Amino acid sequence: MKGRTRAGAGALAALLAVSACSFVEGAGVAGTLRVLAGSELADMEPLLAESAERTGVELVLDYSGTLDGTERIVAGAVEDYDAVWFPSNRYLHLVDGDRSSVRGETSVMLSPVVLGVSASRAEELGWVAGDGSVSGVTWEDVTLAVEEEGLTYGMSSPAASNSGFSALIGAASAMADSGAALEREDVAGVEERLATFFSGQELTAGSSGWLMEEFERRRRDVSGSGSVAPDGVVNYESVLMSYVPEAGEDPLVLVYPEDGVVTADYPLTLLAGASEEAAAAYERVVADLTSAEVQARIAETTFRRPAAAGVSERGFPSVVELPFPARREVVDELVAAYFSELRRPARTVYVLDVSGSMSGSRISGLRRALTVLTGADEGPLSSRGQVFQEREEVTLLPFSDEPGEPVSFVVEPEGADRARRGLAEEIAALEVGGETAAYDAVEAAYSLVEEAGEDGYLSSVVLMTDGEVNRGLDLDGLFASLEGLPSHAAAAPVFTVLFGEADAEEMERLSSRTGGRVFDARDLDLEEVFREIRGYH
Template sequence: MRSPTASAAGAAALALVLAAGACTVPGGSADTLRVLAGSEIADLEPLLEEVSERTGVTVELDYTGTLDGLARVAGGDTDGYDAVWFGSNRYLHLDGGGRTAVHTETPVMVSPVVLGVTGSRADELGWTGGAEVTWADVSRAVAEEGLTYGMTHPGASNSGFSALIGVASALADTGTALESRDVERVRPELEEFFGGQEVTAGSSGWLSEAFERRAREGRPVDGLINYESVLLSLNASGTLEEPLALVHPADGAVTADYPLTLLADPSEDAVSAYGRLVEDLLSGPTQQRIADDTWRRPVSPDAVLRAQVPPLVELPFPAHRQVVDDLVADYVGVLRRPARTVYVLDVSGSMEGERIRELRSALVALTGADGGSLARRTQAFQEREEITLLPFATEPGEPRTFVMEPGSADAVAEDVAEEVRSLEADGETATYDALREAYALLEGGSGDHLTSVVLMTDGEVNLGSDLEDFRLSLEELSPEVAAAPVFTVLFGDSDESEMSSVAEVTGGRVFDAREQDLEQIFREIRGYQ
């Protein structure tokens, strides 16, 4: 079985084992449920194969980002799917179209979004031995004690989305659902809180990998804001030199309950398959497997989580979609540290024609909010962000840097679009020379940005430096700049092995645009910047 790419656009459907003897009908099995899911569900695939054998129900999972997926459901864009399965449906229920799109939903497992801090740092802060810690205490630790952490991007991942809602609700401390006036009142505290975020990501899994990597390389952050299950799993893996102390804030958290959701107007076959699947998933033995394999809390009283965890204290979720949308927009535009990204763009001769046109179109799409879903609006370039375009062919081209200053961001975005439209293809492919130039450009910046490099190439390197030259050049840089990840984009005839090596050396990851739309790949990468 192929592993999911965690693509925000959705990976190719992953068909779990087809039950023996299932009835085949035109277009597939009558006992197949086609499910649009968040990538975090992927860890259930082995279990779902066994469930399929017992129930005769095949589950086909197609992965997408949470907010992207929920927006599709609310907008009626669910043709070909019988069900959806995300960390939470709360955002979906704020939308009239979302509510009517649901036939029935069943929570399958539970995990709150909490904070994990390295044991020694938790001792220093007095957060061990049953100490009561609130989100306000965490904020003060960021401001006064220099606490640093990683958290996923709220526009791309449910754990970051839940964390943002939870922190804002806790700091507002009204005891009721968050309102816009509450966000305005606590905005300075939120800015202070998110000043401690040093690592971002588009998925909870990659965030954990980045946390481990930084610790191994001597560039640790103090903690992670993530699902309780992810933090418990990290501790159980034995890969951490120093286990995490889990901090369950006394004022509460936002919890994922992973509802398997049958969409409106289901067929009789879909209703029957859903019922059998849910019955098995909620059975005591399957619930125990879920708890043992994923470290999520079971919803059945017949199963027990191996770890000792406190009772859930749930923070109220906002009652109005506009409150949530404005809060996420504030996060990307005002609250968090801004991004600094160098886009290293292959404009060699092989890019001529349709490829260069697709590159221009994909990047221009990021230069302005298109009035679409919340996820798409947060994927556009944001105020305070710094964008450098570095085209390359036989040699690195002339870099152009754009700063999205508040008040003039729209005009700057149009300048970026104009520069992108002027890209022309010609020459050879000196990829590593261009990467070395990208890091040299980052060396001159300030340390208040989240930095990264995006490399898009459609062919093999055939000129200039090689991978080893590039690796050695990183050792000459300051630790802060050398830590910037490279997110490589496979396109056209890219060398997959070579681009994977670049991502591995820099702590980035590979995105595949050979079978997916390049614009969607660039949008997905935005969750990691």
């Protein structure tokens, strides 16, 4: 996602001429705001550096997933921060009804969640007009394209990422077509069509940024893995507009469902526990970021729409904004239904190092981290999305000198508790000893995925090892063994957990080759890492 599209640049050129307000003049007293922020805000850092020069206030951003960050706010685990900055506070306000955790908030920029589709596929579907634009397409039209034309797409997890969360709310609200905020009975009435819509989801992710990176990687197959890119991707308008096709590559066209979308408004939010000094610094930063010139700079460099009153949105297509559900239980039940009924079920093979180096605290930490995923969690939204879900197939594949015997459980709706108990017992029984044949075990995991066939599951592999691979295949040998896999197996990413003395470079090569991601557990609790990985299944 480097640079910007020619169409996007032209659409935004008018914003650069805006000059109704002046920048906030810099202060003599420097200050710092400690901010817990959504990871997609990394592209704002150059603009925030410019803002610091004018205001004397530096924003120090620590990144977190939106819904994980919301959970931390509700739990009161944000004492190290003065403010938070996520794409939306909507779910936070449903959970924190009296808004006791928030002292103030100001929307800084806007980006609706829409669908980007390859231009050739959109033309095949009859969505592209003579001028190259797309209009008149509804969420039901997209669902029909999935059902009748085999349209596929990627979307982030609604239990981890706001873009996936917003897409789920948007599709359900538009299909319900009640003219009001979504209610429980509305969800029940559209579950069948939602399940059809989500049958087209070929790619999932824990963040909107990684989703786009993986979509791009699959389109270009830079690793030679043979994984096939979906036809499109659901993401923020700004992310999709930032996509730059390579020479000769099919560009993306943006589809704005005419029956409505949910828009992220990126509220910079002062926490209730912030000091008076932090509050004063917050006001200075907000005044600067919402000035006309800075709003135009944000639009030109990040493709997010201006949020400040009186600043023109010329160049951006108009959208219909759908009402957000007014009750928490409606949202929670919809997200739960997404995992248990609507989306394609997940198949995950956990390849677990039980070599001698894992003895003591390491194997105890692994047992604890995995056991957390087996339990029913009545906590906030993201916690419920991180436990093993109904219909999910979970395989434990321990290894040391060689791959062990895989043990699989399907969390069937009528036997979910029994399956989770069985998983917990297998995890508790893990024994350590021997050397490290990690790549033999990964090869065995792919064999399991291949043997399962094309049965509608979204498959992935999680490799957790704490040491150097010293038995069996080396990494190049593993790559050679994976050549020629059928497409359903080749599409399975390997998510590697970097732990102990594991080779960081090799773990990165393995994840990159397969379309996965490295999670660094050397300085984090394994439980936190495994919870984060769940957003990618």
